[in-house]
Amino acid sequence: MPVKGRVPWAIVEHTLAKHDIYRRYLERWFPILIGGSNAYPSATYAEGFAGPGVYADGEPGSPIIALEAYVKKVPTTRSLAKFLFIDDDPRCVSMLREQLTERFPERPRPLDRMWVDVVQGKCGELLEQYLTERGCWGQPILAVLDSWGNAPVPHPLLRRLARNPATEVIVTFGTQHFVRFVEQLGADADGVFGGDQRWRQVRGLPDGEAKRRHLLDCYRRSLHDAGFQHLLDFELIDRRGEPLYLVFGTNHPRGVEKMKDTLWEVDPVQGVGFRDPRDEQHETLFDVNEPLxxxxxxxxxxxxxxxxxxxxxxxxxxxxxxxxxxxxxxxxxxxxxxxxxxxxxxxxxxxxxxxxxxxxxxxx
Ligand SMILES: C[S@@+](CC[C@H](N)C(=O)[O-])C[C@H]1O[C@@H](n2cnc3c(N)ncnc32)[C@H](O)[C@@H]1O
Structure with a gap:
């Protein structure tokens, strides 16, 4: 769904926290997969909802953060890093192309070490096809699926990602859309949950926490059914906005450990914490510097x-x-x-x- 307002838009608290997590995780992910002596021949970083690469006050968007992490942490490698950015809003696509040229005026790595594709279209229609065209399957993929929270990602694609070696997903999941539109949403919404309609039981639950928790559990189950054995979800707390969840899926315990190391490094003082969605008393994890x-x-x-x-x-x-x-x-x-x-x-x-x-x- 193209952006409703202006592009670029102002950054919000959630996004700052989310970017901090992406940056720190990617600074671990790239060197492990394509930086060391056991490097894979190639690895793909793919975004299905890439955005314009910049925010209203000039803050970098996630594609820029990803490229910066790669350039910073993998100074030399024989592997090929493939970057694939998809967005369905033409304004985002042209702005992202401009941003990439502006922020990396010289190609940071030669063509046989780094490919960058920016594509306009729907994630659900194009991501799998591009991963195939670019020969990404069979090598590690990190798919960042950062929609507005409605996660329109086909389940067959998630299943294929889960079967691919050393492949992980980070999905942004918001519950508001599903709570508000449960009566109007059709089969596409069931598809988000892998075809399982239990998410619709949200109708009968009390407002607030119970609804959110039910939807998150359903989404988590759908990623598990897709084949991700280890799931880590956490709530990004924004004092002003709706809660937003990041759901991380991997088949490698080491991936979970690295993601946790990342989470516990994120600066809690910036005002956005995160918490475990399953804690019933819903206490945040930080009291300034001490974990609770x-x-x-x-x-x-x-x-x-x-x-x-x-x-x-x-x-x-x-x-x-x-x-x-x-x-x-x-x-x-x-x-x-x-x-x-x-x-x-x-x-x-x-x-x-x-x-x-x-x-x-x-x-x-
Ligand atoms: C939350 S923003 C992405 C922000 C970006 N990942 C970042 O952190 O800087 C979501 C983006 O998804 C795009 N979008 C929404 N629905 C889409 C779809 N079905 N396929 C591809 N892009 C979509 C919007 O145009 C918007 O740019």
């Missing part, structure tokens, strides 16, 4: 209770934190410590949280 671990503790308690008389290995809780929450493994011990002190759990060794130890929920 109470949400993690709340997520761990049911897992420990489910362990019953056998308890749960602390290592399993660390794996759970890594796989199922926005927290890192090293957050688990400090999150358990207050539970131990308050008598909510007991441990072996007694009164200590050790990675090789176990914990039990205390009855009553």
């Amino acid at each position: 671990l109470a949400p993690l503790a709340r997520l761990l308690v049911p897992v420990i209770e489910a362990g019953g008389e056998d308890g749960v290995a602390v290592q399993d809780l660390k794996d759970f934190a890594l796989r199922e929450t926005v927290y890192r493994m090293q957050h688990v011990s400090p999150a358990l410590q207050p539970l131990l002190e308050k008598g909510v759990i007991r441990s072996d060794p007694v009164n200590r949280i050790r990675t090789r130890g176990r914990v039990w929920a205390k009855a009553g």
Whole structure:
């Protein structure tokens, strides 16, 4: 859907946080895949909703951020980096082309090391075709699917991406569109959720958090069904706007770790935090500089209770934190410590949280 207002538009808080995440993640992704001694022959960075490459006050857009990360972190390589940018608004496409020329007046890498395509059209119609034409399949792809939140990306494309080696997606997902238009939206909207119509149950849920949570769970399930084994979703908090979620899908535990390292580096002082959408009390993860671990503790308690008389290995809780929450493994011990002190759990060794130890929920 072409942009309704002027191009370029003013940047909002969410976008600054999102760009910070993209930048830091890409600065890890490029060198791992095409910078080191085990580099793949090629890798593709593809955006299905690229935007104009610039914001109203001159801030760079995501395509520029991606190219900068590559140029900064991969000074020399024998691999080929393929950049593919699609947008359906002709104004965005011509502005992005201008921005690329302005910001990189000299081609930063020769033609046999770097390709850049900017294409006008719909992501759902063109992305798969261009990935084929450019010979991208069979090599790693990072697909950034940053729509206005309605995520119009065909499920067969997501399934194909999930099957492709070392391939990951970062999808921007907003719930507002689905909540507001549930009565009018047809089969295309079901397609966003892989054809599963359970997202429509949103109609009967109370407004606010319950609706948002249901839609996010449905979307997460659809990415999982598409074939992404590891999913990480987090809410970008904008004090003024609607919440927006980034959903990251990968088949590599290392991808999850790198994305978490990225998240925990993002500067919380800029006013935009992020939080784990599954924490019922919805506490933000930062209090200025200190991560808040109470949400993690709340997520761990049911897992420990489910362990019953056998308890749960602390290592399993660390794996759970890594796989199922926005927290890192090293957050688990400090999150358990207050539970131990308050008598909510007991441990072996007694009164200590050790990675090789176990914990039990205390009855009553
Ligand atoms: C959120 S903006 C992208 C911002 C950009 N990724 C950035 O961070 O700088 C969404 C863009 O998607 C484009 N768009 C919307 N629907 C589209 C579709 N179905 N296919 C391709 N582009 C689309 C809009 O023109 C707009 O430029």
